[in-house]
Amino acid sequence: MADTSAGDWDERLLLRGASQPPQEVAAVAPFPRLPVNSRRTGRPFLIIAGKARTALPIAFHAAESAATLEVERGTLFLLVPVFLAVGALLYFQISFEPDGRLLLAATATMIAAMTFGPRAAAWRLPVLAVLLVCLGALLGKVETWRAGTAMLGGEVATRVNGYVTGLDRLANGRVRLTIDVASTERPRLRYAPQRIRATARKLPEGVAVGSTVSGLVRLRPPSGPVRPGSYDFSFESYFDGIGASGFFMSGPELASSRTASLAGRFTAALENVRNRFAERVRQRVAGAEGEIAAALMVGVRAGIPDETSEALRRTGLYHVISISGLHMALVAGVVIGALRAGMALFPGFASRRPVKKYAAAGGLAAVAGYLAISGGEVAAQRSFLMLAVMLVAVLCDRAALTMRNLAISAIIVLVLTPHEVVGPSFQMSFAATAALVAAYAWWSERRNAEAGTMPAQPSFAAMALRRTVGIAVGLFVTSLVAGLATTAYGAYHFQRIAPLSLGANLVAMPIVSVVVMPAAVLAAAAMPFGLDGPFLDLMGKGISAMVAVAEWFSRRSPVDAVGLISVGSVLLLTLALVIATVATTWLRLAALPFALAGLLTLDNVRPPDVLVSEDGALVGLLDAQDGLAVNRTRANAFTAQNWQRALEGRAVHKPQRIVERPGPTADKRETGGNRPRQGDPIDDVPPAAARNEKTAGSEADGPTLESIALAARDGGGFLCGPAGCAARLMSGAVVVHTADAEEARRACAFAAVIVLDDAAVPLKCADERLAVVTRRDLARSGSAAVFLTPGAGPPQIDFAIGLPERPWHGHRVFSREARGLPPYRRGKQGKPQDPLAPAGTDVPARAATDSRAATADSDGVDRVPIVPDSSPKPSSGADAGETSGRP
Template sequence: MTLSSAGKQGAKIAPSDVSERNLFALPERASQDVPQVREALRCSTPGNSGEPATQKTHGPLKLWEARKTETTKRAWRAVSGAVVLELERGAAFLLVPVFLSVGVVAYFSLQYEPSWTSLLGMTVLATGAVWLSRHRYSLQLCLLALLLCLVGIWLSRLETWRLGTRIIGAEISVRLTGRVVEIEDMASGRKRLTLDVISTERPKLRYQPERVRLSARKVSPDIGPGSDVTGLVRLLPPAGPIRPGSYDTSFAAYFSGIGASGFFLSGPELSSHTAAPVTARIGAAIERARQTIAGRIRQSVGGPEGEIAAALIVGVRAGIPEKINEAMRKTGLYHIISISGLHMALVAGTVMGLMRGLFALFPDFSSRRPVKKYAALTALLATVAYLLISGMVVAAVRSFIMLAVMLIAVLFDRSALTMRNLAISAIIVIVVTPHEVVGPSFQMSFAATAALVGAYAAWSDYRTRRVSAPVPARRSLAGTLLHRLLVMMLGLAATSMVAGAATTLYAAWHFQRVAPLSLLANLAVMPVVSIIVMPFAVFASIAMPLGLDGPFLYVMGQGLTVMIYLSERIADMSPLDAVGLISATSVLFATLALVVGTMATTWLRWVSLPFAIMSLATLAGARAPDILVSEDARLLAVVMGDGTIAVNRPRPNAFTIDNWGRALDAQGIQPPERLKQWNPDDLPPKMKGESKGIGAGTGFRCVDRVCIVRHPSGARIVQAPDADSARAFCTTASLIVIEDATARSPCHNAAAAVITRRQLAQKGSAEIFLSPGSLPGRAASTGSRPEIRFSIEGDYRPWHTQRRFSREARGMPPYERKKPASSANAPEKTIANEAD
């Protein structure tokens, strides 16, 4: 890349002057002459053109303009010089994964699927613009950033097309034959099986999913990974987001290759074995080894500690009690259970330390050989084995890539802990699995790693610039141990604070929860995990083939007992962790602050402070809805004046109501009150119950299947089973939810807004924002109705196309099984394949 027309002298910088270390770096000569660089960057500023001003000024104004121009020139020189220095140090390469991620996020945020022709056209135009701007370096950098964003969109589009996961569109009972991929023990005592579908019958599905996930009450010991099983199953399509903007089960299922979930109605039973592909046989062998190791660990350790030990060593964590999971989440320690960068780093560090210690026993060999590289290679192979045996979950694969890049850097005499290596890891992950960019795991792991690498680099620069302190006096053994303990605790505290500051906002945005005592919990628990749990897990894994793993697993179990005790005690001390909805604008500013603060090496890193301040200022900018409606129209939640939410069902779905409660920052749940009957004389337009206390702020009152609640604003919300029941409330209610897919709105030209189950089946769950005009009797006069937002706006994306095939989305009533004419010899009946 050349930089021409630099300065008025017409000096040119030859391609040979470009730094060989970085293709994106400017020549070294550019940093020696900032005015020439300014001209080359083609960025005009007031007073830098060298031409006389056309507007005359007199007196004090002339002096002020001269000072202003000189100040602007100095500021520009400082900024341009810092930018040039950052580019020379490789900042452009560090921004490559950032712009790729922008393109990925843009693709998954679209409300329609972009066509191949439009993408190709934009890419050709962007590529041509980059080539035409080759003599204008600053413009070319901007166009390259745009081209990288388009590459991110291409990667996402190609992954979506390549996967093409088949997802069923309706519930169906079918006899299924499949090959077991994985078997997990659940905390409830049930088994969860992941099956590759071989065939279906009665009925035979024409749109057959390739992989399903089913639960069973019990599984025969003869059934294992690689076995062919058959049974009568109930298949369910994945649900959409629990509320608009929340976790989308359909999205996760599509990119995991899961076409349906459900449960066994009978079976599973062993079926005749069919020939499996080589890859399937290898995967089955690895899975059998995982299950064998997990069973051995559970038998040796036992209890919850055994389940956690199995999760740490082989990644099987379905059996961990939910109480312990919740305690770990409240204390910010759940990253210990999920195999990620922490586990990979501890395994690699333990193996590398063992190898260095082993080589130290042979000083003559160590003095003549690069034993550090040997240790790094051994650690790399150990992490590969750990990745395979842990199940190769996405978080573990991403962490392995990051660690592998750093270990390979050691093999080639490069610094391991650098932002460049982190950027390489991010690029690999984005190219292989771009959909992970929009998930919390990718965002939080890379944010934490970038913050730690940036903080370590800043600390190293500070120590380099600091004047050397006098050598301290020699300490006693006790003093040395105390000093090292203090240094370790300070290091843990600094690591927890840096990583926590980088990831807290992402956790709050995705999960609407924070861990107020995470620093205390990590300081208390991490020494146990780092010194006892993970090292002895490595020792147990090494000794397991020899049958000598018992003592190591025992010590590991004792460490896990301490970890569980501390996490539960700290969780009891922790206040409520729900924080409500977080503004996306705040997350955007925080991301900009993180990118600038971690990637900049000059004074430009202070530019991150304004972005951080803007992030805090817009933190509470998200507008919380007044009402939430599930996609099956059965569950409603209304925000009440005392901070609680009123629900229309006495036992709502625990997962859904927990998510809603955290999003709405609810202080409690108001269950509905069941009444025997309404007073006929006081039914709409006015209910007798209102004079008895059914006023604003009270919970749902239900008679039969009709439920009514009054919002603190005075708006009335009604849930009705059908259109006939809802018609009576058209003039008095602000919102009516009809739990009938065949119903149409009975409130034509009326004040009430109506949501039917068919709308929810097509567009997903809904959130409603009440406006002043939505109060009873005012909507008709002001023309204002509640604002309704569904989870799916616009066209269906590939992970939502199955929704149009459900009976509810087509306005059909629930399926009713026909009674056989003769029950003695009647064939097995199943519902029709609605997806066809």
């Protein structure tokens, strides 16, 4: 029998069978000693190499264990909406329209590879990722096909008869109507949009949602981005079903109503309830506070004054106005808290019944009603889905605030409306929510780890102080986490940040959470009984305090413009955010290098030297005073402010006129007359007159464009005369803008950038180092950004819209400017007149009554692609394109 003394005992003997005799244990070879860093050896790198040989396997094993733990915790499911979003984003951002059959075939191939391929994770996980990307792109394609919005091709005035589906009262007193078009006449549009938005000075008695109205409306298509990479209005209009916007030149008048469907009558009734609700709130709470109260309760925010909205934006409080997850959560919280408190008054019932589930069901019903009464905007729908998933989890005895529930909400949103992935609302909403949920999970882990210790029983004062400090710290951390998660997206989309948003939110959010929203819930509950007055008064006082906070911080806020942000940096920061919020182990530290790389490359983008609006009327550049110099005295405010933020300009500098041309022509040449320009607010645009005739500048009438350019100083802004406008960049390069083709041709000899505000005349300079942008180029491809090469290389011109056009840009090819035709004008007594014909020559009657002739500049009735030939059109007689429907 083996000796079992303590010194010779080997526990491995217990693992052997009873029939096997004990054997000698082989001695374990000692681990070789690493060389000592001494003067004798002189080789410290051997120590590092030895440590690396031992550290790398340990690190690899630790990473493998952490990854296995992540898989066991279900982290891979959280990546499903991420890859779906990547697929949808790729679909909407590429410059061409992919074939749906190819997307379907790619998705089917990946499904087959998953089904019949190897079972190893090394094969299945990459294939699953590609499958989700293909599926996201396919969902985007399906939504694009499902929308199929008919878009207007160009400006037109026509009489519209339609069904009112939406009604908003604006801050300037006008009314904005959303109309489902039933018919058009004088002229009849063969390719009329199905839904339009039009503003009116006033409404006749009896007009409400569900009424049928008619009137003469000046329509124009949704505009594209004001600069390459900015917000695309036509993209949103396409998926919102809006094919044109404009204003009533006469009317609207109440017309004979048509029989609507049951769904239409229900929607109209609900919309009228919203409007009556908002009107009651405005009557009780006057001023901007009443408009904000109406926005919070029923989602009607069109009447909020611009200065109040700007103060809220500058301080990061505008999210309070838009109904989103914050409002849904507050409404659900107030209702759930009230229900649980009420049921707690009956101890017997509360002890035997799942009152928490009952309260959650009541909260779900409340937010569903809130969604319906608030108008059901996309942001509200997304927030409702997120909150509904969490409340359903409570009904199923699951945790509510989990990343899994957030992933389910994101999947639902991406399946229903994948186009939202490219917008700032989706990105900022889910980024903030993911960061908050991850932060809450981390805090919960730390709190549970410390739950074993029993603290001493504090006094009432100490407990109240601790609770107050806890609420303040919670608000601070919430604002800080949400702000850090969304700052990059706000800076990228809007080129601005709110430097004092943290302080403003710390002061204002307790007012909103404790006073404003609870009062709103109580007012809504008491309104059917006529007892809402005191609650609305309390809500108005809370809103007044919030607005006062916003205005105080806004006056002290520094410049909030940050300029252009690199797309690559936003992608790196997004990847860092995904890793930090999805991972639950120490693997979340892998987000640090991506976050650092994103921060270091934020400004890795070159601003353009010259910006041109898509209508060819506005040109902007930076001057020597770090201001945005523009060529128009009445520059469109929205476009100018967007350019100013993108170029980090301190102010907008108007042009200087060196010689006034006699008569009204010169003034109209500089300001563009009354013709609406891209980005002009519909409410402020009067009925447009025909485009002014172009007259060449001469020395007799004023200085030529070349003499204006010689008079311009480097970085001194624009100088304008009858022939056009000219400016010099700080590098000395000359930028000219003119509507005179002859002046533009002569500018080829001295200018570096030429903008010709004429679509009917082709222009090409012999020197390829010149950047030439014509009105036709802009009509086809949208606004332009010009980058000049410091050496002698050719310039780079980036257009906002690529070719071939995507479905939401396809309407652009049918405008007169895109086809190289001059503007359509009317002669005496309202008769159509060919702009190329001699004065007094009218278009034949057939062309005057044919919608293809009367609306060729707007609805694209001929529906033919742009022909490459840009030769000038005939100079007399009716334009063949207007009569036959061909360009």
